[in-house]
Amino acid sequence: MHIPRSIAGHRHYAAALAAAVICSTIFAVPDLSPAGGGPSPSVPAPQLDWKPCVQGSPFDCATAKVPLDYLNPGLRTIELAVIRHKATGPGRRIGTLFFNPGGPGGPGTVQMPQNYESFPQQVRERFDIVSWDPRGVGNSTAVNCFGSRKEADAWNASKAAGFPVGEQQRTAYIAAYKDLARRCQQRDPELLRHVSTADTARDLDQLRQAVGDPQLTYLGISYGTFLGATYANLYPGKVRAMVFDSNVDPQAWTHASDPPLTTFLRMGADRGAAAVLDKFLALCGSTTTARCAFSAGSPKATRDKFDQLMRRLREHPVGAWTYGRTVGDAVNSLYVVHPGWTGLAGRLQNLWQGRVPEPSALPPAPPVPNPNPYLGDEQAAAVFCSDSPNPRDPAAYHAMEEASATRAGDAGRFWSWAAEGCADWPATAANIYRGPWNKPTAHPVLVVGTTYDPATPYSGAQAMAKELANARLLTNNGYGHTELINPSSCVKAYESRYLIDGTLPPAGATCQQDTPPFAAPKPQGGVATGGGAMADVASLVVPPPAATVIADRQ
Numbered sequence: 001m002h003i004p005r006s007i008a009g010h011r012h013y014a015a016a017l018a019a020a021v022i023c024s025t026i027f028a029v030p031d032l033s034p035a036g037g038g039p040s041p042s043v044p045a046p047q048l049d050w051k052p053c054v055q056g057s058p059f060d061c062a063t064a065k066v067p068l069d070y071l072n073p074g075l076r077t078i079e080l081a082v083i084r085h086k087a088t089g090p091g092r093r094i095g096t097l098f099f100n101p102g103g104p105g106g107p108g109t110v111q112m113p114q115n116y117e118s119f120p121q122q123v124r125e126r127f128d129i130v131s132w133d134p135r136g137v138g139n140s141t142a143v144n145c146f147g148s149r150k151e152a153d154a155w156n157a158s159k160a161a162g163f164p165v166g167e168q169q170r171t172a173y174i175a176a177y178k179d180l181a182r183r184c185q186q187r188d189p190e191l192l193r194h195v196s197t198a199d200t201a202r203d204l205d206q207l208r209q210a211v212g213d214p215q216l217t218y219l220g221i222s223y224g225t226f227l228g229a230t231y232a233n234l235y236p237g238k239v240r241a242m243v244f245d246s247n248v249d250p251q252a253w254t255h256a257s258d259p260p261l262t263t264f265l266r267m268g269a270d271r272g273a274a275a276v277l278d279k280f281l282a283l284c285g286s287t288t289t290a291r292c293a294f295s296a297g298s299p300k301a302t303r304d305k306f307d308q309l310m311r312r313l314r315e316h317p318v319g320a321w322t323y324g325r326t327v328g329d330a331v332n333s334l335y336v337v338h339p340g341w342t343g344l345a346g347r348l349q350n351l352w353q354g355r356v357p358e359p360s361a362l363p364p365a366p367p368v369p370n371p372n373p374y375l376g377d378e379q380a381a382a383v384f385c386s387d388s389p390n391p392r393d394p395a396a397y398h399a400m401e402e403a404s405a406t407r408a409g410d411a412g413r414f415w416s417w418a419a420e421g422c423a424d425w426p427a428t429a430a431n432i433y434r435g436p437w438n439k440p441t442a443h444p445v446l447v448v449g450t451t452y453d454p455a456t457p458y459s460g461a462q463a464m465a466k467e468l469a470n471a472r473l474l475t476n477n478g479y480g481h482t483e484l485i486n487p488s489s490c491v492k493a494y495e496s497r498y499l500i501d502g503t504l505p506p507a508g509a510t511c512q513q514d515t516p517p518f519a520a521p522k523p524q525g526g527v528a529t530g531g532g533a534m535a536d537v538a539s540l541v542v543p544p545p546a547a548t549v550i551a552d553r554q
Contacts, residue, residue: 045209081139089125097127102222105380107138113366136195162328163417185426192427215240249463256389262419272457273411335481385422386429478513
């Protein structure tokens with residue numbers, strides 16, 4: 001549901017992530033997986049003709065051709081945009097580490113270069129790092145339901161930012177997503193039926209074969225953990241090492257609840273975001289305005305100040321900053337602690353003083369041919385709405401909003417509307433995997449969960465570790481969405497050792513985030529494993545760079 005890249009890049013990704021993790025449908029989709037879970041043996045591995053993405057770039061690009069439908073591989077083919085950074089340690093290469101940046105809808109060809117420096121140094125030395133735009137996304141054969149960017153921008157402007165407030169905005173919001181579904185059905189209905197997570201897992205195995213690795217080495221964050229779990233259960237014998245960072249509960253993703261709830265409410269994203277927002281306000285109120293501009297001098301006073309600002313924005317927006325947009329910005333900004341939390345505090349203080357916040361500066365474009373591919377809401381929806389059951393009655397979302405607000409406040413309102421785009425989604429996935437999740441894998445999986453995560457709660461990591469047949473849970477005591485973009489030297493050391501030689505952390509191991517919110521940067525993070533310190537672990541990792549984020553419409 002979100003890698004080292006810049007914060008502005010992260011915030012764009014966070015918005016995408018929220019959007020990506022957002023659309024799910026209550027269709028009863030048959031499991032048409034072929035026996036054994038994998039594609040037909042008759043499907044040859046694609047050929048990857050690597051060339052520098054642009055002259056002088058350290059990244060290589062290639063295009064892979066794969067079947068649209070693995071059950072009928074002789075029919076239509078589609079293209080996957082793939083990117084690689086070669087291992088930097090000459091003569092020490094182990095193989096390829098495949099990376100998925102989440103979403104669904106995260107374009108790996110953009111986000112891997114942006115976040116490359118956040119991978120542990122020893123991992124960069126020993127592995128080629130490869131990512132790709134999943135089918136339906138970005139620079140690959142993509143879902144695009146508009147004739148032009150101008151049309152897409154006009155559609156986006158027709159609905160409220162963040163989430164709708166009031167009957168008029170709710171009506172317009174529902175109508176906008178109904179219109180999107182109609183447009184998508186008209187453009188390429190066949191593609192819409194073949195962009196499920198199971199389809200992408202099969203693509204991933206094709207890419208593994210294309211690079212010549214006998215087994216898969218993988219890092220997936222946010223939604224990428226669900227993709228990884230799907231791969232691990234379709235191809236259990238092909239698992240060499242897999243790291244899942246900030247986990248989606250696979251049962252919550254794939255199975256409806258009674259009474260019906262959206263995927264995000266089943267996952268507890270509303271309560272998770274509310275808990276992190278509360279910590280943001282408490283920690284802000286515990287420091288000075290020099291460190292947190294929104295501080296009112298104490299945790300209680302700062303919480304009260306935030307509540308008062310939200311009430312004021314409901315009646316009197318500041319420019320385009322409505323209550324719904326501000327709450328959405330707050331939740332998304334909690335994904336990356338540094339500098340996301342500081343930036344959020346500054347924007348809230350500007351709004352408190354009646355000033356329109358300044359837009360964040362965008363980072364330089366990464367060295368790839370198309371650093372700004374089209375990434376409309378429909379790309380996330382096409383995956384999410386095919387994989388995950390969500391209420392089909394648009395009228396149900398307001399009732400869910402009110403119920404969620406009683407347990408999660410403003411964050412509950414945001415997360416309740418995050419899946420509404422699935423209510424009218426027109427396509428049913430032709431091939432989907434809903435479990436089981438406990439097929440014994442050739443090697444164990446490392447599951448990393450952050451205790452205060454505003455998108456994929458720590459409970460998701462606990463559930464993932466329990467569901468998988470052979471997994472070890474590593475707890476990261478900290479804040480934000482994914483350790484990759486909220487670094488812990490301790491976690492990176494454990495990950496490096498596991499990816500390089502298969503050594504798991506001790507059972508019950510815990511780590512600390514390197515730099516707490518609103519604190520001066522620390523040179524090194526601490527390690528706690530059942531009360532003991534591991535002085536040798538930190539030597540495996542270089543100091544982490546500034547981080548970035550995942551892609552979903554959260």
